[in-house]
Amino acid sequence: MSSLFQSEQMTLCQLFLQSEAAYACVSELGELGLVQFRDLNPDVNAFQRKFVNEVRRCDEMERKLRYLEKEIKKDEIPMLDTGENPDAPQPREMIDLEATFEKLENELREVNQNAEALKRNYLDLTELRHILRKTQVFFDEMGVVTPTSVDSPREDETMGLLEHEHRSSTALQTNKLGFVAGVILRERLPGFERMLWRACRGNVFLRQAEIESPLEDPATGDQVFKTVFIIFFQGDQLKSRVKKICEGFRATLYPCPETPAERREMAIGVMTRIEDLNTVLSQTQDHRHRVLQAAAKNIKTWFIKVRKIKAIYHTLNLFNLDVTQKCLIAEAWVPVTDLENIQIALRRGTERSGSSVPPIINRMESLEEPPTFNRLNKFTRGFQNLVDAYGIASYREVNPAPYTCITFPFLFAVMFGDAGHALIMLAFAAWMVIKENSLIQKNIKSEIWTIFFGGRYILLLMGLFSFYTGIVYNDVFSKSLNIFGSSWNVNISTHVVHEEKNVMLDPVTCFEDHPYPIGVDPVWQVADNKIAFLNAYKMKISIIIGVIHMLFGVSLSLWNHVYFKRPLNIICEFIPQLIFLLFLFMYLNVLVFHKWVWYYAKGGLAAGPHCAPSILITFINMVLFKAGELPDRDCPSAYMFAGQEILQKIFVVVGLLCVPWMLFIKPFVLKSQHGKQMKAHSPLNNVESTDVENGRPNGGHAGQGGHGGHGEEFDFGEIFIHQAIHTIEYVLGSVSHTASYLRLWALSLAHAQLSEVLWSMVMRMGLQQSSYVGSVFLFAIFAFWAVLTVSILVLMEGLSAFLHTLRLHW
Amino acid sequence: MGAAILPVLVFTVLWGGVGIILPFLVPKGPNRGVLQVILMLTGACCWLFWLCCYMCQMNPLIGPIIQSHVALVMQQEWGGGPATNAQSA
Numbered sequence: 061m062s063s064l065f066q067s068e069q070m071t072l073c074q075l076f077l078q079s080e081a082a083y084a085c086v087s088e089l090g091e092l093g094l095v096q097f098r099d100l101n102p103d104v105n106a107f108q109r110k111f112v113n114e115v116r117r118c119d120e121m122e123r124k125l126r127y128l129e130k131e132i133k134k135d136e137i138p139m140l141d142t143g144e145n146p147d148a149p150q151p152r153e154m155i156d157l158e159a160t161f162e163k164l165e166n167e168l169r170e171v172n173q174n175a176e177a178l179k180r181n182y183l184d185l186t187e188l189r190h191i192l193r194k195t196q197v198f199f200d201e202m203g204v205v206t207p208t209s210v211d212s213p214r215e216d217e218t219m220g221l222l223e224h225e226h227r228s229s230t231a232l233q234t235n236k237l238g239f240v241a242g243v244i245l246r247e248r249l250p251g252f253e254r255m256l257w258r259a260c261r262g263n264v265f266l267r268q269a270e271i272e273s274p275l276e277d278p279a280t281g282d283q284v285f286k287t288v289f290i291i292f293f294q295g296d297q298l299k300s301r302v303k304k305i306c307e308g309f310r311a312t313l314y315p316c317p318e319t320p321a322e323r324r325e326m327a328i329g330v331m332t333r334i335e336d337l338n339t340v341l342s343q344t345q346d347h348r349h350r351v352l353q354a355a356a357k358n359i360k361t362w363f364i365k366v367r368k369i370k371a372i373y374h375t376l377n378l379f380n381l382d383v384t385q386k387c388l389i390a391e392a393w394v395p396v397t398d399l400e401n402i403q404i405a406l407r408r409g410t411e412r413s414g415s416s417v418p419p420i421i422n423r424m425e426s427l428e429e430p431p432t433f434n435r436l437n438k439f440t441r442g443f444q445n446l447v448d449a450y451g452i453a454s455y456r457e458v459n460p461a462p463y464t465c466i467t468f469p470f471l472f473a474v475m476f477g478d479a480g481h482a483l484i485m486l487a488f489a490a491w492m493v494i495k496e497n498s499l500i501q502k503n504i505k506s507e508i509w510t511i512f513f514g515g516r517y518i519l520l521l522m523g524l525f526s527f528y529t530g531i532v533y534n535d536v537f538s539k540s541l542n543i544f545g546s547s548w549n550v551n552i553s554t555h556v557v558h559e560e561k562n563v564m565l566d567p568v569t570c571f572e573d574h575p576y577p578i579g580v581d582p583v584w585q586v587a588d589n590k591i592a593f594l595n596a597y598k599m600k601i602s603i604i605i606g607v608i609h610m611l612f613g614v615s616l617s618l619w620n621h622v623y624f625k626r627p628l629n630i631i632c633e634f635i636p637q638l639i640f641l642l643f644l645f646m647y648l649n650v651l652v653f654h655k656w657v658w659y660y661a662k663g664g665l666a667a668g669p670h671c672a673p674s675i676l677i678t679f680i681n682m683v684l685f686k687a688g689e690l691p692d693r694d695c696p697s698a699y700m701f702a703g704q705e706i707l708q709k710i711f712v713v714v715g716l717l718c719v720p721w722m723l724f725i726k727p728f729v730l731k732s733q734h735g736k737q738m739k740a741h742s743p744l745n746n747v748e749s750t751d752v753e754n755g756r757p758n759g760g761h762a763g764q765g766g767h768g769g770h771g772e773e774f775d776f777g778e779i780f781i782h783q784a785i786h787t788i789e790y791v792l793g794s795v796s797h798t799a800s801y802l803r804l805w806a807l808s809l810a811h812a813q814l815s816e817v818l819w820s821m822v823m824r825m826g827l828q829q830s831s832y833v834g835s836v837f838l839f840a841i842f843a844f845w846a847v848l849t850v851s852i853l854v855l856m857e858g859l860s861a862f863l864h865t866l867r868l869h870w
Numbered sequence: 871m872g873a874a875i876l877p878v879l880v881f882t883v884l885w886g887g888v889g890i891i892l893p894f895l896v897p898k899g900p901n902r903g904v905l906q907v908i909l910m911l912t913g914a915c916c917w918l919f920w921l922c923c924y925m926c927q928m929n930p931l932i933g934p935i936i937q938s939h940v941a942l943v944m945q946q947e948w949g950g951g952p953a954t955n956a957q958s959a
Contacts, residue, residue, distance in 0.1 A: 064903065064904050435900075437901070440904065462903070462904045462907050462908070463907060465904070465907075465911075466907075466911035466912050466915065470915045470919075474919070528916060528919075529919065532919060532920060532923050533923075545948070546944075546948055547927075548933065548934060549944070549945075549949065550936070550941045550944050550945050554942070554945070557938050557941050557942055557945075558938065558942075560938055561937070561938055562935055562936060562937050562938055562941075563935070563936055563938060563941050564933055564934075564935045564936075565933035565934050565935075565936065567930045567931065567932070567933045570933060571930060571933065574874035575874075575924055575927035575928045575930075576927060577874075577876075577877035577924075578877070578920070579920075579923055580923060580927070581927060583934050583936075583944075584934055586936060586937075586944075587934030587935055587936055588934075588935040588936070588937065589932070589934060589935045590934070592932070593932065593934070596926075597922075600922070600926065601919070601923075604918075604922060605919075608918070653925065656925045656926060656928070656929060657925065657929070659929060659931060660929035661929065661930060668931075669931035669932065672931055
């Protein structure tokens with residue numbers, strides 16, 4: 061029985077590949093994905109391996125590709141992803157690829173550098189233009205404000221420019237005012253002003269005007285806001301001080317001509333230069349865009365090709381070079397059933413490389429334990445990952461993953477148990493499964509999405525089972541469905557009902573003698589003591605499911621023992637384990653079923669509700685060897701059936717006997733087996749030791765190695781401790797795991813209560829509104845309720861139940 | 871003993887069919903074993919789950935405690951009640 065129930069049978073193979081054909085053969089094997097190579101040069105440094113240069117070249121190529129990708133992303137060009145899987149290119153193609161990448165990278169770097177220089181120029185020119193515009197205002201004001209040398213202080217705007225200019229220039233010349241004009245970042249301006257004021261003792265005059273539009277910083281590409289300033293001062297000392305402060309605050313100074321005519325000329329010159337630069341810049345950007353677009357078409361395939369080349373060379377590095385330097389030797393683990401496919405692949409590789417010598421596969425015997433290989437498809441992969449997270453099974457051990465496909469969603473569903481939430485989960489999972497091809501294409505990188513998408517089949521099954529358990533628990537968004545008519549009716553006179561605050565429906569009179577066909581009766585949803593009933597029900601099913609699950613697990617181990625031909629294990633481990641579990645915990649299950657069947661409301665005193673013994677107390681008394689207590693003084697018996705007392709005592713005694721059975725018998729049997737083997741082989745040993753002296757050690761090793769692994773290192777103490785650990789782990793574990801299954805009850809209770817609280821606290825408020833305004837209110841409330849339902853109940857509870865299910869499986 | 875035969879029969883036949891008969895009908899292919907296991911386990915788990923719920927309720931030892939106004943609504947909507955239906959709420 062192959063496929064998923066057991067890991068595949070593997071064999072160790074030696075491959076002899078001709079050096080020219082090696083690359084192509086490894087490429088073909090890589091596409092198959094069925095071979096695990098062993099490292100034949102473990103003590104060789106990574107830098108001393110044969111193909112280290114090629115790996116280095118691949119790394120370089122990857123670096124260039126990453127740079128290209130970054131530039132493409134910056135320009136927001138979509139990268140074409142055809143989803144095709146190109147084969148690894150031949151070694152000669154690698155050189156072509158290298159050349160292409162080199163050319164592209166150089167071109168791009170050049171373009172970027174040019175663009176940066178151009179942008180810097182552009183920035184300077186733009187700032188200069190702003191300065192020229194703004195300082196016009198300053199100079200005008202300067203002409204008006206200086207009172208000393210001006211004849212008539214009349215601020216007449218209609219004054220001609222010439223006069224104006226004359227005045228301002230005379231003002232400047234008379235007062236020998238110097239000025240500097242420049243541009244500074246807006247954030248730095250207050251500090252700049254303060255520094256100027258302090259350093260120059262208030263003897264400089266600063267005017268500023270903000271530039272409205274942001275300018276692009278050439279180095280970083282950010283948009284920054286700047287301010288134009290002009291500083292008037294008198295004297296050379298102040299001038300040098302001002303210049304130093306400007307340098308310190310990294311303000312750029314520009315030469316600004318004094319006369320308006322010169323300024324106008326300069327402004328015109330600047331404008332033309334800006335336009336020219338704009339043209340050049342846009343053409344540069346176009347060119348860069350074109351280059352990147354051409355690259356973007358192929359970049360994904362290039363990435364894949366380079367990675368494949370690198371992988372091939374890494375694998376080739378694991379091979380051993382033959383003495384004659386003509387062929388490479390490889391050792392690999394190969395599944396036995398795939399030997400044919402590998403032969404075909406190798407032959408294809410040799411044909412492709414044009415080599416004449418066919419590759420040779422040689423099966424080798426090995427005492428090593430082969431790797432565990434399971435052939436998985438997209439459905440089983442998720443479950444196998446869950447199982448492997450606990451630990452990967454040994455070679456050819458039974459694989460619990462196929463059973464997990466159903467038990468995992470089932471246990472989750474027992475804890476999740478709400479049909480409405482299950483439908484939400486089911487819809488989400490179904491969407492992911494139906495659209496899986498297009499979703500894989502999109503290649504979304506978010507890690508959370510990867511986790512959810514990888515587990516889509518698990519989610520689908522969980523949704524389906526949760527829907528079923530939701531129907532059985534009769535819980536749809538915390539409401540019950542009444543499809544078949546409740547089995548309880550209020551068989552009490554209306555008069556009594558009106559009087560009391562609540563009524564208790566007696567099972568004798570109010571129960572219709574047949575239970576609700578599918579699931580929990582809808583009457584319990586409206587009952588006050590719903591939790592008391594559900595607790596009893598859910599605790600019992602938790603224990604029933606738990607014991608059966610554990611029994612299933614123990615039975616799987618029997619299969620392992622049979623396969624590996626260890627009858628000793630069957631007798632000394634499996635049977636006592638089984639008996640322990642059955643006699644103590646399966647008996648508990650039997651008691652539960654018995655009580656469900658034989659105790660009913662109309663059963664009179666002995667079999668009625670009054671005298672029904674509590675199973676938990678019965679079990680505790682059984683283990684403590686205490687005699688049963690009567691539930692009430694007038695009850696006839698504390699036991700459920702005749703002979704129960706004696707049967708329980710026998711069960712406990714036998715169960716307890718199983719513990720030393722598990723603990724002692726196996727080590728002693730192993731010891732006696734080893735002793736017999738030593739005695740049987742001791743005459744042979746004398747013969748073989750002489751052979752050793754004659755220089756033939758092989759025979760002796762074989763003889764002792766064939767003792768099934770015991771050899772001379774039979775350490776009784778270690779085996780005993782090993783067995784003790786196993787026994788204690790099993791005994792204590794079975795008790796604790798059984799109790800641990802009660803989490804099935806706990807989580808389903810929590811889920812149901814959360815759901816109910818959400819409904820009664822949130823949704824009911826909305827439904828109780830009566831006016832038209834109420835409908836709008838209900839709309840908002842529903843949104844709130846839906847968000848909380850999805851986020852808390854589906855997501856949070858779902859994750860929580862998933863985690864607990866995982867624990868139960870481990 | 872309160873157990874109607876019909877639901878028990880229906881469900882046993884249903885899940886028995888899923889768990890025992892369908893595995894024989896699984897087409898041959900690489901996944902045959904896994905599919906058979908899945909069908910058998912599904913049948914067994916779902917049948918067991920339904921059975922426990924059914925058996926738990928067929929001989930109830932306690933009854934629900936209902937608020938009086940809810941009880942009146944039950945009498946009116948779900949039928950039942952001592953003098954049957956003719957009473958108003």
